[in-house]
Amino acid sequence: MHLFEKIETEIVDATHRVYGKSVDPGLLSVGPTRKDFAGDMTVVVFPLVKLLRKSPLEIGNFIGEHLVAKMDEIASFNVVQGFVNLTLTKSFWHIFLTSAHADPDFGSLQRNGEKVMIEFASPNTNKPLHLGHIRNILLGWSCAQILEMAGFEVVKVQVINDRGIAICKSMLAWQLYGERITPASSGIKGDHLVGQFYVEFEKRLSAEYAEWQTSTEASKIITEQKEEEQSVSSFFKAFKNQYFNTYSDLGAKARTMLQKWEEGDPEIRQLWEMMNNWVYAGFDRTYDRLGVTFDRLYYESETWQLGKKEIMDGLKRNLFDKQEDGSIWVDLDHVNLDKKILLRSDGTAVYITQDIGTAMQRYRDYGIDRMVYVVADEQNHHFKVLFEILNLLEEPYADGLYHLAYGMVDLPDGKMKSREGTVVDADDLIASVTEVAESLAIEKGDLDNLNKGEREEVFKRIGMGALKFFILKINPLKRMTFDPQASVDMQGQTGPYVQNAYVRIQSILRKAGSFTVDPMHTYIDFQPTEKHLLSLLFMFPEVIRRAASEYDPSLVANYCYDLAKSYHRFYHDAPILNARKEEARSFRLTLNAAIAQVLSRGMKLLGIDMPARM
């Protein structure tokens, strides 16, 4: 931040000139002053104590005196226990507020010429989106907006896992039990319909497995393979995968289908395309409700061959090893990672094969400097390996790879498990938050002047505001507990609380009509709440910078909350429209407008739209 840097260089200069010591600017810490102390900016002097061999008080006075003399922006200072609190001049704040108010891009950082691609969502096409995807999508979307505002050129993409055994399970179940049902004939949203067949498959498979467990073949395997201390039921639980691959009739059919798919069997391909298109139509509706779009979609079915080819090239360059059975491996021992398989012995692709291909394809398409993957932290290991492989292949963007790992979402009563039916469906969740918003808005809202369509837009903004804020206010790294009750809360630290501050301002600005900014320059009697608001506004660009460098929307969410909270208090304490003096009214209205703008832009970064009334 400009002012902070200026303060730092002044201190470095002064200590060099007076004491002949050179100070590493990184050592200095400059930041906003804590609420309960007098001042606007604070410098911590402790880091200089050892270097200069003076008492904290002496150094504090030295810095304070020097800065007051050298910098027009600084009016006075005080020293408390090794902290120099600087008070900025009124005119500094007037100039700042005037420019922030006039600049519609306030908070945006300079274009930096870097191009960053961000991947999020990455669903499988065999079932509808759920709460986990929602966190992923909101994080990805928000980071994209933040990076854009921080000066990057951003490309939003997703990779769709549209092939593989999972979608074959749904396809097979539809073929066997579906009776040619379609989204059109049933009125069921496409992704949900396909999901139903995935569940149907798992159900039938479980039944088949249960029956097989009573067969003579099964009892033979039990006697051969079961450990003595192991119970029969836990043995069968662990054996299920192997059963699917070796003994299951349904499993055999699904695998045959996958094989046919890879061979390009026209009938299977047609079925695959039809069902995937149902899913895409369903996903699109969900994305639309969430308010997200993508610049480009990548499909696994289109990049896995490229991955295979690149691996074969790497093999020629002796970067990888081929085993006797034909499988190809990479050895990452030198960076403390294991050996990792890249191609199966039969030459078919594994998951990482496709990721390698996708990465290369993307670079060919966009020539990106950075690539961010928004993927749950259960895949930390996978991405370490992937990045190391791309590094080994000397890809030009290898240094710019970043895995934005977010913690998985738990429910109050534990993990989400699709098998136990405890997943929270994305569409259901969206519908329910909107409903709650609607009933609350009807009860306490002020919507008489709006028509039906406008009202519905308001309900949607409030409901989604609550949901998005609830999810994004938490640090992405952290595992989060999603309490459905709390997520539709609209009081306290919530999206609607922030929206409400904005709505109050809009109401005031409507009533104020046009006003002039000029008289505010003679207003010098800042109230503490006003000063605090100015200081918060001043920090906005810094929040953007930090949020971008840490890929952390929660910083923006918490900032918006702090600003809204501070505003609500100010609103309560000070008359705005009816301020006694003209200069106070002018100042406060300008402050209001600037706050509304920052709140709106900040929330927009979270994908949250502001209602004008609520």
Added chain:
RNA sequence: GGCUUCGUAGCUUAACUGGAUAGAGCACUUGACUACGAAUCAAGAGGUUGCAGGUUCGAAUCCUGCCGAGGUCACCA
């Protein structure tokens, strides 16, 4: 078991990356709508930052060891 992430008020969480008296929200108790919107504000109560050491002017944050909870170590995705 190896590697790894995380333990902050009853619950959900913040702490400017080592800085001032650990800050909010929910829930609980109490007050404030004839001033611009009460989805608001104010006040109260709630903490040995998992435990024990260490590093230093200063530790929720860094190092070590325990305790507890996740994740991961597939020719799955």
